Amino acid sequence: MALPKSVTIREVGPREGMQIEKNHVATADKIRLVDLLSACNFSDIEVTSFVSPKAVPQMADASEVAAGFTPNPATRYTCVYLNTKGAERALATGKLDVEGILTVTASETFSKRNTNRDIEQTFTETRERIEGLSSLGVKIDQVSILAAFGCNYEGDIDPRHVISLTARLMDMAREHGLGIGTIQLADTMGWANPNSIRRLVGDVKNRWPDPVINLHLHDTRGLGLMNVMAAMEIGVDDFDSSVGGLGGCPFAGFSGAAGNIATEDLVHLCGELGVETGIDLDRLIDAAREAELIVGHPLPGKVMHGGALAAYRRRVPA
Amino acid sequence: MALPKSVTIREVGPREGMQIEKNHVATADKIRLVDLLSACNFSDIEVTSFVSPKAVPQMADASEVAAGFTPNPATRYTCVYLNTKGAERALATGKLDVEGILTVTASETFSKRNTNRDIEQTFTETRERIEGLSSLGVKIDQVSILAAFGCNYEGDIDPRHVISLTARLMDMAREHGLGIGTIQLADTMGWANPNSIRRLVGDVKNRWPDPVINLHLHDTRGLGLMNVMAAMEIGVDDFDSSVGGLGGCPFAGFSGAAGNIATEDLVHLCGELGVETGIDLDRLIDAAREAELIVGHPLPGKVMHGGALAAYRRRVPA
Numbered sequence: 287m288a289l290p291k292s293v294t295i296r297e298v299g300p301r302e303g304m305q306i307e308k309n310h311v312a313t314a315d316k317i318r319l320v321d322l323l324s325a326c327n328f329s330d331i332e333v334t335s336f337v338s339p340k341a342v343p344q345m346a347d348a349s350e351v352a353a354g355f356t357p358n359p360a361t362r363y364t365c366v367y368l369n370t371k372g373a374e375r376a377l378a379t380g381k382l383d384v385e386g387i388l389t390v391t392a393s394e395t396f397s398k399r400n401t402n403r404d405i406e407q408t409f410t411e412t413r414e415r416i417e418g419l420s421s422l423g424v425k426i427d428q429v430s431i432l433a434a435f436g437c438n439y440e441g442d443i444d445p446r447h448v449i450s451l452t453a454r455l456m457d458m459a460r461e462h463g464l465g466i467g468t469i470q471l472a473d474t475m476g477w478a479n480p481n482s483i484r485r486l487v488g489d490v491k492n493r494w495p496d497p498v499i500n501l502h503l504h505d506t507r508g509l510g511l512m513n514v515m516a517a518m519e520i521g522v523d524d525f526d527s528s529v530g531g532l533g534g535c536p537f538a539g540f541s542g543a544a545g546n547i548a549t550e551d552l553v554h555l556c557g558e559l560g561v562e563t564g565i566d567l568d569r570l571i572d573a574a575r576e577a578e579l580i581v582g583h584p585l586p587g588k589v590m591h592g593g594a595l596a597a598y599r600r601r602v603p604a
Numbered sequence: 605m606a607l608p609k610s611v612t613i614r615e616v617g618p619r620e621g622m623q624i625e626k627n628h629v630a631t632a633d634k635i636r637l638v639d640l641l642s643a644c645n646f647s648d649i650e651v652t653s654f655v656s657p658k659a660v661p662q663m664a665d666a667s668e669v670a671a672g673f674t675p676n677p678a679t680r681y682t683c684v685y686l687n688t689k690g691a692e693r694a695l696a697t698g699k700l701d702v703e704g705i706l707t708v709t710a711s712e713t714f715s716k717r718n719t720n721r722d723i724e725q726t727f728t729e730t731r732e733r734i735e736g737l738s739s740l741g742v743k744i745d746q747v748s749i750l751a752a753f754g755c756n757y758e759g760d761i762d763p764r765h766v767i768s769l770t771a772r773l774m775d776m777a778r779e780h781g782l783g784i785g786t787i788q789l790a791d792t793m794g795w796a797n798p799n800s801i802r803r804l805v806g807d808v809k810n811r812w813p814d815p816v817i818n819l820h821l822h823d824t825r826g827l828g829l830m831n832v833m834a835a836m837e838i839g840v841d842d843f844d845s846s847v848g849g850l851g852g853c854p855f856a857g858f859s860g861a862a863g864n865i866a867t868e869d870l871v872h873l874c875g876e877l878g879v880e881t882g883i884d885l886d887r888l889i890d891a892a893r894e895a896e897l898i899v900g901h902p903l904p905g906k907v908m909h910g911g912a913l914a915a916y917r918r919r920v921p922a
Contacts, residue, residue, distance in 0.1 A: 436913065441920040476910060479876045480833060507913065508869040508906035509876075512830040515798060551826040558797045558827075584902060588826035592794060595754065595825065602759040 290523040292562035296330040296500070297323055297549055299577065300351075301366055303532025305335055305344055307581050313347045315580045317354035322573035323529060324358040326566045332364045332526075333382065336372035352379035368401075370418035377422060386419050386426030387470075388412055388455045392448050393437035396474070400432075409454060416462050426462075429455040430470035430502075434486065436477025443477070445486045449493060456494065468498045468524070473513070476506025480516035487517055502526040503547050504533075505586070510547035511555055518561065527552045530574035530585035548587035550574050554594055567594055608841040610880035614648040614818070615641055615867055617895065618669075619684055621850025623653055623662055625899050631665040633898045635672035640891035641847060642676040644884045650682045650844075651700065654690035670697035686719075688736035695740060704737050704744030705788075706730055706773045710766050711755035714792070718750075727772060734780050744780075747773040748788035748820075752804065754795025761795070763804045767811060774812065786816045786842070791831070794824025798834035805835055820844040821865050822851075823904070828865035829873055836879065845870045848892035848903035866905035868892050872912055885912055 300320050304311055323331050339346035362383045367373045376384045390408050391397035398404055419426055431451055436442045459466050469490060487499060499522050503510045514525055528546035550570045556563045574590035618638050622629055641649050657664035680701045685691045694702045708726050709715035716722055737744055749769055754760045777784050787808060805817060817840050821828045832843055846864035868888045874881045892908035
């Protein structure tokens with residue numbers, strides 16, 4: 287039950303949040319949000335996504351956003367891309383750390399719906415992806431399993447299936463001489479609970495003790511932070527999260543995508559538990575409030591509305 | 605880490621929720637909400653509050669609400685009252701289980717602000733309360749400590765202080781020949797975390813192993829369900845919660861009161877973990893959605909917006 291001394295938190299709001307917003311968000315607002323987040327001392331901020339402007343018009347200004355923000359030298363700026371063309375656009379910015387990630391979706395149905403490929407096609411294309419990215423000089427050192435805990439179309443996902451998919455990606459990486467430093471497990475549709483976190487993370491750690499395990503958790507059913515807690519208790523120290531809980535539309539009913547866990551809630555939790563994050567919570571809360579104004583609807587983050595306990599403690603008369 | 609086989613969940617939304625709403629809620633809507641909740645098989649629903657209509661105009665129709673709902677024979681219907689006059693009004697309804705509770709607030713400042721009495725005055729009046737309630741035939745069998753984990757005005761509350769206050773109430777009860785079956789610890793302003801839950805609950809259980817411990821948790825900083833989880837892991841099996849997370853206004857900034865943990869999120873969590881609640885989750889989600897319409901603003905519950913996993917599982921093709 288001993289918690290990690292410190293955790294790494296990757297801020298994904300500018301990418302995952304902006305991708306889902308129905309309201310138009312001006313490029314200048316996106317840039318301002320990245321700059322506000324840069325002031326919080328993140329080690330890693332995911333800035334944008336280089337995808338088809340036809341498929342995701344919200345991300346058509348990816349290059350402009352990348353060109354516009356002011357980097358903090360202490361922060362890595364990353365992005366999402368789907369193919370080598372996207373990677374080339376990302377590299378052309380000259381400001382982003384273009385990560386090489388091998389990704390597969392654990393649900394056949396969601397894989398087809400989300401990526402237009404089934405799992406076998408994904409593996410076939412992974413070989414091409416490795417070659418394409420390598421030719422661009424992109425270092426491939428991560429694998430990622432989406433929908434690793436459950437799927438709205440297929441229900442619960444068997445952890446043995448996730449281990450088997452991970453093993454195929456790890457084997458493929460090894461065949462190409464790639465060293466994998468991070469295994470990401472994404473609870474894309476909010477199916478995880480503390481028991482399933484302990485089970486799957488335990489299985490992955492038993493099989494691959496060396497890579498960092500990163501958890502990308504959605505808070506669809508309110509268990510996001512609890513899942514972080516369960517993961518920290520078994521040694522996980524690397525999490526994605528989103529300022530304000532951006533990335534979902536909790537008030538859109540069943541069809542609404544689920545937001546990520548809110549970064550400031552996670553930072554606050556860690557602070558209360560004595561787990562270091564290195565992140566400036568006051569500035570982060572300011573950024574979350576600004577994000578709420580930018581998207582023009584309430585965000586689900588709690589601490590941004592309820593106030594940080596540290597701030598209350600400062601106001602207590604001595 | 606073994607969880608309880610089952611937990612008792614007391615629904616407090618009709619009382620705690622309606623008390624805080626700024627929009628006027630019609631008496632008929634309050635009654636309808638109680639009736640919707642009655643269909644969910646709660647063992648206990650807190651219906652309303654018999655307090656000064658001048659101080660809390662939202663509760664001026666307490667007697668009408670009590671008169672109007674249709675009881676489920678499997679459910680106890682309870683209420684809040686502050687003094688013997690309120691208890692008399694509650695008894696006059698003939699439909700409510702008027703509980704006898706001895707309450708003290710662990711924060712001096714909050715005690716004065718919330719009840720217009722300091723802690724010593726509260727103890728003095730507790731003797732009068734015991735006599736007044738006993739003369740009405742109200743059975744006193746609970747003690748309750750408000751702000752037991754922290755206070756926005758005084759910061760963290762020392763668990764030894766909470767134990768000391770609890771001991772004074774327990775002693776007073778024993779002097780009057782009262783058997784205390786329940787000790788309630790309320791995190792009124794959302795200061796608890798899993799560590800402080802384990803610490804204080806552990807201390808209380810060590811000192812008073814027999815009474816049921818009830819936790820009344822607010823989700824001000826997103827740790828509500830996580831705190832339930834930590835409590836269940838050390839054997840707590842009695843919780844208050846509020847349909848939809850009613851009882852707060854998460855989008856009102858710092859001045860907004862914090863909502864309780866959302867009942868349907870708690871019931872859903874328990875279902876995922878195999879902990880029985882006896883509550884009909886589908887009906888409860890319907891009630892939460894209706895509650896959102898009734899109050900006219902988004903409620904913070906997650907499962908009511910993201911959908912129950914059981915419902916998704918039912919839709920998976922065989």
